[in-house]
Amino acid sequence: MITIWGRANSVNVQKVLWLCEEISLSYNRIDAGLQFGHNTESEYLAMNPTGKVPTLVDGDFVLWESNSILRYIVMQYGGPSALYPADAKARASIDRWLDWSLSTLQPAERPVFWGIVRTPEAERDLEKISADVVKVAKVWSVLDAHLKGRDFIEGASFTIADIVLGAFAKRWFGIPGIERARMPSLQRWYASLTTRPGFRKHVDVQLS
Ligand SMILES: N[C@@H](CCC(=O)N[C@@H](CS)C(=O)NCC(=O)O)C(=O)O
Incomplete structure (x- = not known):
């Protein structure tokens, strides 16, 4: 059975758990990161020198970087899978969104998430948060425009691109006290993801 190291409130861990649910793959999960520690210990760093979560262990194979873990899990355990x-071309099209999530979306959304969810109310810099919300909204508007007329990111089929971006969308739609620009296609797509058991179990949890 595979082992996933990483705390369940990490968006990058949540993506992996959601995928496992989609393909009914059993796993063993070990809490690591933030209050759970482990990720600064030498044994963990030997598996994952970045000191981040998640890390996947599958026998003697060890892998870090959440999007790479997703791809590996589908290729190894997903069978022929949409x-x-x-x-x-289908893969490249999906990979483009996975890359975009790491290069563009996450850097934009992180200051908003940390500035509200992981900062005590009295210490929040509301002016900076408002400016950061405008920046992340601009990034989400790219996906909103893309989703016009599409059920899922790749069209008719649900893919790992929906898992990766859907996990981040939970933050965008779930962070309290921010003003969200209206994005009807993004909202419709997100609403459809919220009915999936894997999303409900692993992503639709209290932001913390
Ligand atoms: N690009 C990496 C980012 C990993 C990452 O930044 N993980 C965060 C949690 S979302 C982390 O490990 N933070 C430190 C901690 O939890 O102690 C990936 O996608 O796996």
Whole structure:
């Protein structure tokens, strides 16, 4: 059975757990990161020199970087799957969104998430948060425009791109006290994800 190291409130861990639910893959999860520690210990760093979560252990194979873990899990355990089809163009199209999530979306959304959810109310810099919300809204508007006329990011099929961006969307729609620009396609897509058991179990939890 695979082992996933990482705390369940980490968005990057949540993506992996959601995928496991989608393909009914059993796993063993060990809490690590923030209050749970482990990720600064030498044994953990030997598996994952970045000191971040998640880390996947599958026998003697160890892998870090959440999006790489998702791809590996589908390829190894997902069978022929629309989640990450074998066709090169289909894969590249999905990979583009996975890369965008790490290069563009997460850096934009992190200051808003940390500034509110992980900062005591009295210490919040509301002016900075408002400016950061405008920046992250601009990033989400790219996906909103893309989703116009599409059920899912790749069209008719649910793929790992929906898992990755859906996990981040929970933050955008779930962070309290921010003003969200109206994005009807993004909202419709997000509403459809919230009915999926894997989302409900692993992503639709109290932000912390
Ligand atoms: N690009 C990495 C980012 C990993 C990352 O930043 N993980 C955060 C949690 S979302 C982390 O480990 N933070 C430190 C901690 O939890 O102690 C990935 O996608 O796996």
